[in-house]
Amino acid sequence: MTHASPVSEARKLLVQVFRTGLQLIGLSSLLLAVQTQAFGFTIExxxxxxxxxxxxxxxxxxxxxxxxxxxxxxxxxxxxxxxxxxxxxxxxxxxxxxxxxxxxxxxxxxxxxxxxxxxxxxxxxxxxxxxxxxxxxxxxxxxxxxxxxxxxEPAVVLLADEALAGGLQVPRTRRDLINLMRDNPERFRGRIGTYDPAVAGAGYLFAAQDARMSDTFWRLAEVMGRLDARLYCCSGEMIADIQTKKLLIAYNVLGSYMPRDKVAREGFEVIELEDFTITLLxxxxxxxxxxxxxxxxxxxxxxxxxxxxxxxxxxxxxxxxxxxxxxxxxxxxPIRLDPGLLAQLDKLTRARFLEEWHAAMEQP
Known part of the structure; x- marks a missing residue:
């Protein structure tokens, strides 16, 4: 699992500060800037x-x-x-x-x-x-x-053409997707992308709904974890990495972010999984x-x-x-606007879910 933490980057930066011997006032200013960048309101x-x-x-x-x-x-x-x-x-x-x-x-x-x-x-x-x-x-x-x-909008799977080289079959269900990745580990290692539910609001929503609908989600998470899946904040970045072949599979991407130009959509397939495809509002x-x-x-x-x-x-x-x-x-x-959505935001419920998700993703 590949994930760059703002806090870890901040620590690295502070170590550099100490090594260069900056004065205390300079250190304080830098620390404030790091905190603002890591935790403040982000305008993309x-x-x-x-x-x-x-x-x-x-x-x-x-x-x-x-x-x-x-x-x-x-x-x-x-x-x-x-x-x-x-x-x-x-x-x-x-x-x-x-x-x-x-x-x-x-x-x-x-x-x-x-x-x-x-x-x-x-x-x-x-x-x-x-x-x-x-x-x-x-x-x-x-x-x-x-x-x-x-x-x-449906949350879809993106599959680069290269992922099926050698006559492999297009996965139509989560079970198919699990088998495709598990049976071809060297092909997919480090080239699978999905949302990070710990930092992305939509990512947590998708993961919680996936787990609610089927236990297959946890087996999928374990396989992605063993293959060093990359974690993302948003659909646009996953699509960009599929287009450049940095990723071969992107899981739970919002379909609305697909390029509308036909040329830009060449080289990968958009799949709505047939066991179920979550659709958000x-x-x-x-x-x-x-x-x-x-x-x-x-x-x-x-x-x-x-x-x-x-x-x-x-x-x-x-x-x-x-x-x-x-x-x-x-x-x-469809994910409906009902009280069940509020229940999954309970602090203890969210903490337990993310703990289980991290345990599934951090496979040896």
Whole structure:
């Protein structure tokens, strides 16, 4: 298992400081900088959309990359030129901490970590949404009047063409995937990627749901651990490493991050496992301290409207909320917005799960 810890990097840096004999005041400043980098709110990317002269601006924080949401934002601004949008990308766990613990100010929060979003809503850190927004969602895609799903996405497996060299068969279930990796250890050692549930909110959600649906997940984790799986914060990085052949297998990748250009998608296959494929809801809420909640709800109403959902599908590549897809593809298993998501966030429950996960992954 390969994983770079911010804390370990900080320790290395401090050792270098002592060796160079920096003065105490310099050491204190450096330590503060290291702590801020390791534990502070992380902005991965940000962009302002709209006219420079727009009299109103809302601040959206999201775990979704800019290029995915850009067509929707531009479509909204085209209809509302008096609005500008400052769009900020942050990892789902850091996004939650920024709202729940740090008091960061945003008008709208969009995240793939459904459980963390539900906790924000359940802890009284959100504002009620307008009835038109709630009514636009089926019952399983909303939580009271505080949280709604804006897209539904499967967590898929990416398999590089090289992984099947020599006539190996495409895995269709987790059992197949286990057998493929176990029977070809030298091919896959160090070239398997998956989320790190200890640091990625969506990663913990996926792992907990996997384990809830089948004990096969733990056997899969043990095999990946023995083969030195690489751990990631986000789907985009796994996709990039599949494209460069650094990885041959990426497990539980969000399908919405797939490149929409056909050439960029060459060289690997996208697989929805037939035993079950977890499907999450990308959800949105308005924080209780939002400076412009009315404008945020206007944007959210557009997002869940037929025109907004069409933009999400055709331009952004995000599947819309569609109950019919589960009948057409019965292997898809939706993660529903229900109290079970809150139970898995209990501190003791989470700690026990991560302890078991680390034990499975850290195989000799």
């Amino acid at each position: 990317a940000e962009k302002r959309f709209g006219l420079a002269s727009a009299p109103n601006e809302i601040r959206i924080v999201s775990s979704t990359d800019i290029d995915v949401f850009q067509p929707v934002i531009e479509g909204y601004i085209q209809e509302h030129p008096s609005i500008a949008i400052h769009y900020i990308v942050s990892p789902s766990q850091g996004l939650y901490d920024a709202v729940a613990k740090d008091g960061e100010v945003f008008d709208l929060v969009i995240s793939s970590a459904m459980d963390l979003q539900m906790k924000l809503a359940n802890d009284g850190l959100t504002q009620p949404l307008r009835q038109e927004i709630i009514a636009a969602r089926p019952s399983w895609a909303r939580w009271r009047d505080r949280l709604v799903g804006v897209a539904q 990308r959800t949105a809420l308005v924080p209780s301290n939002a400076p412009y909640p009315g404008l945020a709800q206007d944007f959210l109403a557009f997002l869940v409207s037929p025109s907004g959902q069409k933009l999400l599908t055709e331009r952004a590549g995000l599947p819309p909320i569609d109950p019919g897809v589960y009948t057409e593809r019965p292997h898809l298993r």
